[in-house]
Amino acid sequence: MGTFPGQKKRTILLGAENNALVGLISVTAVVFVFITFLRIGYYLSGIDESLFITQIFNWFALPAEPTKLLSRPWTIFSYMFTHSGVWQLISNMLWLWAFGYILQDLMGNRHLAPIFIYGGLVGAFFFLITVNIFPVLQQQINIIRPMEGAGAGLMAVAVATTALAPNYRIFPMLMGGIPLWVLTLIFVLIDYALIASVGAGTAVAHLAGGFIGLMYMKAVQRGADWGEWMHQLYHWFFHMFDPKKDAQQRKQKEKLHYKQGPAPFKATPKLTQQRVDELLDKISVHGYHSLSDEEKAFLKKASNEEL
Structure with missing residues (x-):
């Protein structure tokens, strides 16, 4: 587009x-x-x-x-x-x-x-x-x-x-x-x-x-x-009758946070597909502007090179 x-x-x-x-x-x-x-x-x-x-x-x-x-x-x-x-x-x-x-x-x-x-x-x-x-x-x-x-x-x-x-x-x-x-x-x-x-x-x-x-x-x-x-209200309304689903979603978020959290601080001596996928997942959840300058530079470099 x-x-x-x-x-x-x-x-x-x-x-x-x-x-x-x-x-x-x-x-x-x-x-x-x-x-x-x-x-x-x-x-x-x-x-x-x-x-x-x-x-x-x-x-x-x-x-x-x-x-x-x-x-x-x-x-x-x-x-x-x-x-x-x-x-x-x-x-x-x-x-x-x-x-x-x-x-x-x-x-x-x-x-x-x-x-x-x-x-x-x-x-x-x-x-x-x-x-x-x-x-x-x-x-x-x-x-x-x-x-x-x-x-x-x-x-x-x-x-x-x-x-x-x-x-x-x-x-x-x-x-x-x-x-x-x-x-x-x-x-x-x-x-x-x-x-x-x-x-x-x-x-x-x-x-x-x-x-x-x-x-x-x-x-x-x-x-x-x-x-x-609004997100809190939405979450409360749709999960107040389903505490099991709420607990599962919290675990999923914790897992996602664990997966994404260390990424900005992890040393990456060379381009890897795994690193690119992690950053693209982060963009999907939090948006492009959540990336650090180092991560944006990494993605830009990755887009110009073949992994």
Whole structure:
């Protein structure tokens, strides 16, 4: 897909364990299939489309009116996985795959889902603030569509990935490739232009998502992990009824830590396939930027020589 100096490319397999990118796309696809199944049922029963919107779809999308939000608070979360149109779904998922692939390739699986969720939540907050605080939008609140789609979370992932590697080039076959920051800038400018319209709430939500993505990445680069509580919550929820699995996973992590821990301090007088495999495993779990300068130099040397 693209290139980044000093990186040895690895393939993110579709069924790989802890693949947050596949998880996000899968959840979004399942929600779309479920909603579309109900839409088909309404259509074949001869029920008007407007009834499907009010009775089904609007209970997944984020309403502009605070009174409606109080009756369906889960929409703050569900809206980011909800799409009404197949082309909207395909477009968002393709871009999520593009930016998410790069982010996971450089940093591992840990940060993608938290960045996406932070972007969606912050986007929801700013959507509600925007459409309810400005008089010109308040007057039109009855015609403002509920917010739907992965746009805010996608923008968070796009900006976070660009902040991490702004000069990462995609489509390298086209005159050396397009720097990632150029593509992200286009996204930002499109949403900026849409603020002067009835869709201002959604545009501001996307920009707010991008801003939180930037702040998240800056925090990671300072050594902070804003997604830790999400991982802890996920771990607690999915393992509270299965203590055996929890214990097995802890043993597996300890084994992995033992395997990877000594690598940065181990003397390696010559290139070995085992050493390369250890470093590639480390990238898969923790990301390229977890490598020390010595390890990055080793991989770069290994990529230029035949083991």
